[in-house]
Amino acid sequence: NAGVTQTPKFQVLKTGQSMTLQCAQDMNHNSMYWYRQDPGMGLRLIYYSASEGTTDKGEVPNGYNVSRLNKREFSLRLESAAPSQTSVYFCASSEVSGRYEQYFGPGTRLTVT
Amino acid sequence: DAKTTQPPSMDCAEGRAANLPCNHSTISGNEYVYWYRQIHSQGPQYIIHGLKNNETNEMASLIITEDRKSSTLILPHATLRDTAVYYCIVSSTGNQFYFGTGTSLTVIP
Secondary structure: OOOEEEEOOEEEEOOOOOEEEEEEEOOOOOEEEEEEEOOOOOEEEEEEEOOOOOOEEOOOOOOOEEEEOOOOEEEEEEOOOOHHHOEEEEEEEEOOOOOOOEEEOOOEEEEEO | OOOOEOOOEEEEEOOOOEEEEEEOOOOOOOOEEEEEEEOOOOOOEEEEEEOOOOEEOOOOEEEEOOOOOEEEEEEOOOOHHHOEEEEEEEEOOOOOOOOOOOEEEEEEO
């Protein structure tokens, strides 16, 4: 099993450009999550999907949209990138929404100039 | 969800037990305590979680005080590979995790 995979690994955008970060998991998990981590900080939840067909806002959702394409895939879109969105983005999944461990992907390092 | 307080950094000699404290004085009855760690800039890795009883798995032990206002993660025989940032999180749903800045553990040879 590959676990949680994320593409791309690195990305540089200019202010105002758009892009989609892709995440896929092969563990048949129901719940998926997107976090961001700024330098020297802990992770902050952007959006999560408790099950296929549902999405909910986390702590810092502004400037982002998400799509739960199917059970395996959960994408994060930046419609108009801003320098404040420079961060490392982590995707995670868990078997069921609730008291289950989350498995994290390797991260996408995004720089917005 | 309740917030947690952790020391920003700790050192531990290789082979000794590493005891990482966490304060969660406002924890409510239905909130679990979770521990994750992050090595370098990799994705966080789940370690252990518990409600009120002490828990042990192949990686670590979790000791929760009787009043549940604090807990300690114990790595019984720390190795250099345990050098990481350790996050203590409390959550009732397991969905909305607030990671904070964690404790940076350095295992010294």
